Amino acid sequence: MIVRTRFAPSPTGFLHIGGARTALFSWAFAKKHGGQFILRIEDTDVARSTPEAVQAILDGMHWLGLDYDEGPFYQMQRMDRYKQVIQNMLDAGSAYYCYSSKDELDALREQQMANKQKPRYDGKWRPEIDKVLPTIPEDIKPAIRFRNPQEGVVVWQDLVKGRIEIANAELDDLIIARADGTPTYNFCVVVDDSDMGITQVIRGDDHVNNTPRQINMLMALGEIDGAIKVPQYAHLSMILGSDGQKLSKRHGAVSVMQYDDDGYLPEAVLNYLARLGWSHGDDEVFSMQQFAEWFDLDHITPSAAQFNTEKLNWINAHYIKQADNAYLVTDISKRLSKLNITIGAQGNLPAVIDLYKERINTLNELASSIAYFYQKPVFDDAAREKHLTSEIKPVLATLLSLLALIDWQAEAIHDAINEVVNQYQLKFPKVAMPLRVALTGIAQSPSIDQVMALMSKDEVLARINFAIS
Numbered sequence: 367m368i369v370r371t372r373f374a375p376s377p378t379g380f381l382h383i384g385g386a387r388t389a390l391f392s393w394a395f396a397k398k399h400g401g402q403f404i405l406r407i408e409d410t411d412v413a414r415s416t417p418e419a420v421q422a423i424l425d426g427m428h429w430l431g432l433d434y435d436e437g438p439f440y441q442m443q444r445m446d447r448y449k450q451v452i453q454n455m456l457d458a459g460s461a462y463y464c465y466s467s468k469d470e471l472d473a474l475r476e477q478q479m480a481n482k483q484k485p486r487y488d489g490k491w492r493p494e495i496d497k498v499l500p501t502i503p504e505d506i507k508p509a510i511r512f513r514n515p516q517e518g519v520v521v522w523q524d525l526v527k528g529r530i531e532i533a534n535a536e537l538d539d540l541i542i543a544r545a546d547g548t549p550t551y552n553f554c555v556v557v558d559d560s561d562m563g564i565t566q567v568i569r570g571d572d573h574v575n576n577t578p579r580q581i582n583m584l585m586a587l588g589e590i591d592g593a594i595k596v597p598q599y600a601h602l603s604m605i606l607g608s609d610g611q612k613l614s615k616r617h618g619a620v621s622v623m624q625y626d627d628d629g630y631l632p633e634a635v636l637n638y639l640a641r642l643g644w645s646h647g648d649d650e651v652f653s654m655q656q657f658a659e660w661f662d663l664d665h666i667t668p669s670a671a672q673f674n675t676e677k678l679n680w681i682n683a684h685y686i687k688q689a690d691n692a693y694l695v696t697d698i699s700k701r702l703s704k705l706n707i708t709i710g711a712q713g714n715l716p717a718v719i720d721l722y723k724e725r726i727n728t729l730n731e732l733a734s735s736i737a738y739f740y741q742k743p744v745f746d747d748a749a750r751e752k753h754l755t756s757e758i759k760p761v762l763a764t765l766l767s768l769l770a771l772i773d774w775q776a777e778a779i780h781d782a783i784n785e786v787v788n789q790y791q792l793k794f795p796k797v798a799m800p801l802r803v804a805l806t807g808i809a810q811s812p813s814i815d816q817v818m819a820l821m822s823k824d825e826v827l828a829r830i831n832f833a834i835s
């Protein structure tokens with residue numbers, strides 16, 4: 367049997383972290399088993415679905431590199447098929463017309479609530495052997511309900527949560543088409559999973575309650591088609607924020623694309639998501655190819671996973687260190703231009719990036735850390751006060767005159783600093799720190815002679831001059 371998984375987002379918002387993890391796990395499961403991964407856009411909630419959200423999902427999938435073998439399929443384009451299946455179910459007796467009016471159903475509900483009963487359909491229009499149905503009212507357009515079995519239980523071996531059993535008595539007859547003819551959510555999922563030959567449904571555990579209803583409908587469809595196709599289910603626990611609350615806008619990132627804006631590499635986000643609720647021993651850093659080889663559903667934790675930005679930063683830092691320099695140059699140029707910084711031809715960007723890429727967690731941090739190479743530094747007042755003292759200014763003045771005479775290379779720069787250090791009998795940092803502040807605006811930087819060698823001589827002299835005057 368060929369494995370076929372799907373990711374089936376509703377386009378009512380961005381592709382968020384939870385959705386991206388569901389997509390990643392479905393993708394990896396298909397890859398691992400040499401199967402197919404399908405993208406299906408569940409856009410039947412017309413009031414809440416938007417083309418922008420569809421695009422945001424496609425963009426998010428593309429940015430992450432989660433390629434699909436089939437799709438995107440759009441449920442709104444499959445209406446004829448849903449109508450045909452509804453007709454088949456009516457013909458087979460697994461669905462029936464329900465003429466209960468809204469007022470009637472509201473009154474029923476109120477009465478049940480008042481009696482402390484679980485609100486449910488009373489089965490008024492459900493056909494039974496020897497049952498005489500009420501006379502069909504003329505003014506009511508009927509909804510169509512699924513004739514859910516009343517006896518027995520629905521059982522499935524959830525691939526994450528283990529065995530789950532629900533009594534059919536708990537499930538009432540679900541509306542599968544509204545009075546206006548539009549098919550409902552659970553029904554469309556069932557028709558699609560069946561038509562698309564989905565073998566494993568991997569999705570968030572907010573859908574656990576839908577599963578027994580979906581299994582019953584799949585069984586009914588199977589009886590009509592003569593081939594029952596019930597997939598296996600794996601319900602993933604939700605992702606919590608670092609405060610233990612459900613992950614939400616409050617935790618920063620709504621959309622995976624926000625991570626792009628914030629300076630995360632897609633490889634890092636994927637690697638981080640892969641470990642969010644799944645493990646392979648102590649392995650933390652691995653490629654997606656490796657992940658697809660290792661991935662299984664047995665090592666998914668049934669408990670909720672907690673989002674940890676520090677860990678994401680750590681993984682991101684790792685991928686930035688490993689990143690191809692040409693890629694970083696293009697990316698960082700874009701981020702600098704967003705900061706209104708243009709790099710001249712003498713920009714030395716590859717070397718500047720090399721100097722900094724082991725020191726930062728995000729691409730944004732990388733861009734802002736090196737901004738001083740391309741514009742006047744922004745001074746940290748405390749650092750200026752601490753390091754650019756009146757005692758050190760004459761030392762820097764001496765250094766300035768020495769630097770003016772040398773060949774502009776790291777070694778010669780280093781020698782010039784050493785000469786001043788010796789002349790004034792100071793420790794190296796006593797000179798290096800004020801120099802850092804003068805050139806970069808802050809007291810932390812990579813080795814200062816390397817920084818200086820990457821700037822133009824004129825610029826270094828001008829900055830020291832400015833700092834001591």
Ligand code: GLU
Pocket residue numbers: 373374375376408555568569570573
């Ligand atoms: N469209 C549903 C959602 O976005 C997912 C349905 C499913 O995976 O079965 O939550």
